[in-house]
Amino acid sequence: MTSAHELAGKIEADKEQVAQIAGQFAAAKQAAEEAAAKMRELGAEGMAVSMEQAVTELEEAESGRATLEGSLEKARWQVMAAIHGIGPGAPKAPSQEKMDERLGGLDVMPPHERHGRNPTGDELMGIDSSVGPFQKEHENANADRNLNPFARGARSAVRNSGDFKQAVEELSKPAFTTMKNGWKPPTDTYPTVGVAEPAATFTAPQQVQADFQNPMGNLVVVAVLVTDWAARGIRNWRGKS
Amino acid sequence: MASIDEVISSIDANTQAVSEIGAQIESSKQQAEEVLTALQQLGIEAAGHALSAAKDQLEECLTQNAALAQKLEQARGAAEASKHA
Numbered sequence: 001m002t003s004a005h006e007l008a009g010k011i012e013a014d015k016e017q018v019a020q021i022a023g024q025f026a027a028a029k030q031a032a033e034e035a036a037a038k039m040r041e042l043g044a045e046g047m048a049v050s051m052e053q054a055v056t057e058l059e060e061a062e063s064g065r066a067t068l069e070g071s072l073e074k075a076r077w078q079v080m081a082a083i084h085g086i087g088p089g090a091p092k093a094p095s096q097e098k099m100d101e102r103l104g105g106l107d108v109m110p111p112h113e114r115h116g117r118n119p120t121g122d123e124l125m126g127i128d129s130s131v132g133p134f135q136k137e138h139e140n141a142n143a144d145r146n147l148n149p150f151a152r153g154a155r156s157a158v159r160n161s162g163d164f165k166q167a168v169e170e171l172s173k174p175a176f177t178t179m180k181n182g183w184k185p186p187t188d189t190y191p192t193v194g195v196a197e198p199a200a201t202f203t204a205p206q207q208v209q210a211d212f213q214n215p216m217g218n219l220v221v222v223a224v225l226v227t228d229w230a231a232r233g234i235r236n237w238r239g240k241s
Numbered sequence: 242m243a244s245i246d247e248v249i250s251s252i253d254a255n256t257q258a259v260s261e262i263g264a265q266i267e268s269s270k271q272q273a274e275e276v277l278t279a280l281q282q283l284g285i286e287a288a289g290h291a292l293s294a295a296k297d298q299l300e301e302c303l304t305q306n307a308a309l310a311q312k313l314e315q316a317r318g319a320a321e322a323s324k325h326a
Contacts, residue, residue, distance in 0.1 A: 003276050004292065010272060011299070014265045021258045028251040032320060035244040039323070050323035054248065057316035061255070064309040071305055072266070075298035079273070082280070082291035 008079040015072035018065060025065055029058040153231075245324055252317045256310060263306045270299040 032055045039048035273296040280289045 003272075003279065004288075007269065007272050007276050007295075010265075010269050011295075014262065014269055014302075017258075017262050017265065021255065021262075024251065024255055024258065028248065028255055028316075031244065031248045031251050032316075035248050035320075035323070038244060044326075046326035047323045050319050050326045051245070051248070054252075054316045054319035054323065057312055057319055058252070061309060061312040061316060064305065064312055068262075068302060068305045068309060071298065071302045075269075075295050075302060078291055078295035078298055082288040082295065085287070 004079060004083045008076055008083065011072055011076040011079060015069055015076065018069045018072060022062070022065060025058070025062045029055060029062065032058055153227075245320060248320045249317060252313055252320060256313045256317070259306060259310050259313060263303065263310065266299060266302050266306055270296060270303065273299055 032051055036048050036051035036055055039045075039051055273292060277289060277292045277296060280292055
């Protein structure tokens with residue numbers, strides 16, 4: 001959308017202007033500092049106090065300037081998000097862009113991305129997340145004491161799988177975010193006619209991509225469950241409960 | 242004292258620059274409103290929401306710019322006061 005592009009460019013220019021006055025802000029502060037120092041030297045206490053007050057104000061002004069620069073940058077990103085969907089991306093041809101808008105959220109997206117959040121590993125396992133990581137609940141705190149180490153390890157892994165899963169998700173998230181951003185619907189499935197307004201045969205829910213479940217986290221939970229199952233299997237085989 | 246006047250005039254230059262930037266941000270905000278209206282007429286909701294957020298953000302920028310101008314005014318006042326202290 002051309003006018004949105006222009007807007008993003010204008011905000012960028014505004015931000016540049018704010019960036020460029022950093023130099024003169026610094027110069028003003030330095031001038032005030034030198035003046036205050038000279039006054040101290042000359043023993044003009046009252047004058048020095050006032051000028052030092054000016055220095056403080058100018059420091060705060062510099063901080064405000066930096067904040068403004070960041071705020072303008074944020075506004076620019078928001079306009080870019082409006083243009084491109086989520087985050088930065090290569091500008092698309094207009095017909096492809098409209099096609100993506102219509103198709104977004106339908107059968108071109110894998111089901112686990114389409115349907116939103118599944119129950120977390122914590123909820124499935126009944127793990128109480130109000131208990132801190134690696135803390136045990138007060139009751140049955142030492143119930144595992146009599147089990148063999150492998151079983152204790154599996155029990156502990158099951159209890160803490162929520163945190164483990166979260167850690168793995170955090171680590172692998174950048175990779176998946178990159179993959180997700182690079183994912184485009186297959187272009188050769190639908191013929192792109194070079195007409196500006198293809199007839200709308202269906203209306204797609206035009207929402208932003210639903211948040212996806214990080215598969216690495218789910219793999220971790222599955223691995224932990226398998227370990228616990230194996231531990232139980234071993235215990236039963238040995239005749240203990 | 243010459244150096245106090247130098248301080249005051251450099252603060253004035255900053256105030257001038259901040260005032261110009263404020264006018265620029267105001268014009269950006271108006272441009273954002275125009276684009277937002279166009280998007281709403283086209284019925285593109287997602288982009289409309291994002292742009293509405295951008296417009297609010299620009300409003301925030303205007304507020305920050307005004308606060309910056311005021312801060313410079315206070316600095317100027319303190320510098321001026323040092324002449325008579």
